[in-house]
Amino acid sequence: MFADRAKIYVRSGKGGDGHVSFRREKFVANGGPDGGDGGNGGSVILEVDEGMNTLSDYRHVRKYKAEDGEDGGKRNCKGKSGADLILKMPAGTVVKEAESGKVITDLSGDNMRFLLLQGGRGGNGNQHYATSTMQVPKYAQPGQPAKELELQLELKVIADVGLVGFPNVGKSTLLTRVSNARPQIANYHFTTINPHLGVVDLDDAKGFVMADIPGLIEGASEGVGLGFEFLRHIERTKVIIHIVDAASTEGRDPIADIYAINKELKAYNPEIAARPQVIAANKIDMIFDDGSGTNPVEALKKEFEPQGIAVYPISAINGKGIRELLYHVRELLDTVDDKPVVFEQEFFPEYMISGSDEPYTVVYDEEADEYVIEGPRIEKMLGYTNLDSEKGFTFFQNFLKQNGILDELEALGIKEGDTVRMYGLSFDYYK
Numbered sequence: 001m002f003a004d005r006a007k008i009y010v011r012s013g014k015g016g017d018g019h020v021s022f023r024r025e026k027f028v029a030n031g032g033p034d035g036g037d038g039g040n041g042g043s044v045i046l047e048v049d050e051g052m053n054t055l056s057d058y059r060h061v062r063k064y065k066a067e068d069g070e071d072g073g074k075r076n077c078k079g080k081s082g083a084d085l086i087l088k089m090p091a092g093t094v095v096k097e098a099e100s101g102k103v104i105t106d107l108s109g110d111n112m113r114f115l116l117l118q119g120g121r122g123g124n125g126n127q128h129y130a131t132s133t134m135q136v137p138k139y140a141q142p143g144q145p146a147k148e149l150e151l152q153l154e155l156k157v158i159a160d161v162g163l164v165g166f167p168n169v170g171k172s173t174l175l176t177r178v179s180n181a182r183p184q185i186a187n188y189h190f191t192t193i194n195p196h197l198g199v200v201d202l203d204d205a206k207g208f209v210m211a212d213i214p215g216l217i218e219g220a221s222e223g224v225g226l227g228f229e230f231l232r233h234i235e236r237t238k239v240i241i242h243i244v245d246a247a248s249t250e251g252r253d254p255i256a257d258i259y260a261i262n263k264e265l266k267a268y269n270p271e272i273a274a275r276p277q278v279i280a281a282n283k284i285d286m287i288f289d290d291g292s293g294t295n296p297v298e299a300l301k302k303e304f305e306p307q308g309i310a311v312y313p314i315s316a317i318n319g320k321g322i323r324e325l326l327y328h329v330r331e332l333l334d335t336v337d338d339k340p341v342v343f344e345q346e347f348f349p350e351y352m353i354s355g356s357d358e359p360y361t362v363v364y365d366e367e368a369d370e371y372v373i374e375g376p377r378i379e380k381m382l383g384y385t386n387l388d389s390e391k392g393f394t395f396f397q398n399f400l401k402q403n404g405i406l407d408e409l410e411a412l413g414i415k416e417g418d419t420v421r422m423y424g425l426s427f428d429y430y431k
Helices: 170-180 228-236 253-268 296-307 322-334 378-385 390-402 405-411
Strands: 006-009 044-048 062-063 085-089 093-095 101-107 112-116 148-155 161-165 195-201 205-212 239-246 277-282 311-312 361-365 368-374 419-422 425-428
Touching: 006 322, 044 101, 062 195, 085 390, 093 390, 101 112, 112 148, 161 228, 161 378, 170 195, 170 205, 170 322, 195 322, 205 322, 239 253, 239 322, 253 361, 277 296, 277 425, 296 311, 311 322, 361 405, 368 405, 390 405
Parallel strands: 006 062, 044 085, 161 205, 161 239, 239 277, 277 311, 368 419
Antiparallel strands: 006 148, 044 112, 093 101, 093 148, 195 205, 361 368, 419 425
16 A cells, blocks of 8 residues: 555654763862763754655654763763754655644755754753852753654645546546556556656646546545545645546446546545646547437536536547647646645744743842743743744743743733843843
């Protein structure tokens, strides 16, 4: 089975702890602090591998961890940093936070490499805390903790044009004829079980990428059969080609098939159903006059062309009518934005804070006339956040508000212009 979904657990490396030690040398009675810093933890990085086309590797191994940083040592020895973990994935992989389903990144277009989880920063050794009044510091900073995530990986093929239709209507045959793709073809209900991509080259016109989306059945949008596995691959396409068996060789009504597929597309994602469409009335080489005077191709045109959907009679077997169909598809592509369909980021791992249940204190320091906020949770937040960036500062403000810290400051009587201090960071309070 084609592996286009996987659920995995990833974890960055923990930062090594700073070390507490003092110089001990002959003739040096009271050496100063010489505790080394901890090494940084390894980061988790996602990278596109052009040679991969499935997520099968992630079906067998579910847990991935970057290396932890080593603790600092004596004599100012810094701990070794942990190795980064690089996860290779096929182009078109959409990475989501598993619980919320929010998009973290879409490995498409120019996004070939993505820093998913930054490794924990190593803690400072006690040498950093020596002052004129504290010459024997017995404190070293712990390394930042690791971050972890459960990810939902979804591969959505990258193609300009999607071929849709019920099984055995000739999608794979058409793709084989017009492109360099060589899908396996057989005569059973799910003729194709893998999406196939092919590059279509046109004389005197820009080519495009076409995808054979495996056969749909009614109820696909509700997960019947292999519905979800198939439908997700059409989300990036800009033009849809409906292929129908105009000769009704299996007894299907081609008009009913078009409506049934459009119903499934609309139920899955109305935006997809609204994209430009064209109907390829296939197997015209097998249409015979039954004496009724009814031409199935004309019936299709009468039904759908008033709705703005062109109908092209073709034979995928002998190539008749295919050239006209492809040039019409090119015209449709020219009417839409050629910017690739890329899913926007909705979840930002860099602003996750571990240990959200850890305590913090908010007090008023009368001697310094400052409001002081402290605690492991606050220290972690400051370590993860770049306050020089607009996004980071906005996150910092939201953190104070959402965790009730602003309410506690106001309960202590803080006024605009008063000073707030957090681990060496001081700022003026304004609403």
